[in-house]
């Protein structure tokens with residue numbers, strides 16, 4: 001049985017800590033080592049490994065420090081950081097804490113971006129966010145749309161562990177795209193309550209993302225209509241709709 005806990009880092013990053021009852025732990029995207037060391041100490045956990053989703057500094061910045069005094073596994077895209085000692089790519093399967101995780105290539109935010117899926121848990125870094133998706137720093141709208149489609153095909157009960165607390169701002173944008181989406185209105189209220197109590201809004205359920213996240217809904221007439229209105233042109237396909245919604249959010 002794996003438990004997953006958030007470690008807060010920087011202003012809005014979550015470093016996810018997976019642990020088992022034996023006190024063995026893995027962390028995902030440790031951009032900063034200090035809060036990870038503090039968490040391990042407080043919970044009396046032994047770090048066994050690190051999962052990396054992509055090369056951005058706020059995801060790999062703490063790896064060198066964490067591996068300095070420890071001989072541990074560092075799993076990720078080959079080029080993400082020099083400390084990677086177990087490079088993985090799409091289609092690979094890894095075992096950690098007794099559970100299997102599939103590696104899924106999800107280029108778009110960066111070209112090296114991968115996600116880890118297993119045990120109904122998805123660690124997707126900066127690809128899918130609660131209510132949103134990552135910016136396209138390196139990839140094309142086609143690539144990101146395809147990556148999000150792969151994530152969308154996972155079971156609806158999948159718990160989505162993204163790397164940032166961006167949910168409120170994302171859902172405010174989603175409401176501009178789909179003002180008549182009642183599932184979205186319900187979700188906005190739930191998220192407001194969580195944030196008022198200072199609680200994380202992550203993980204979310206993939207089924208909720210499919211019902212409310214405009215970046216997974218380019219095939220919906222309501223999203224297409226709004227995207228066409230924003231762009232002032234007719235859009236020929238879902239990728240075009242996705243690209244305009246992403247451009248709209250970048251300027252929102």
Ligand SMILES: [Zn+2]
Nearest residue numbers: 054056109126
């Ligand atoms: Zn990033």
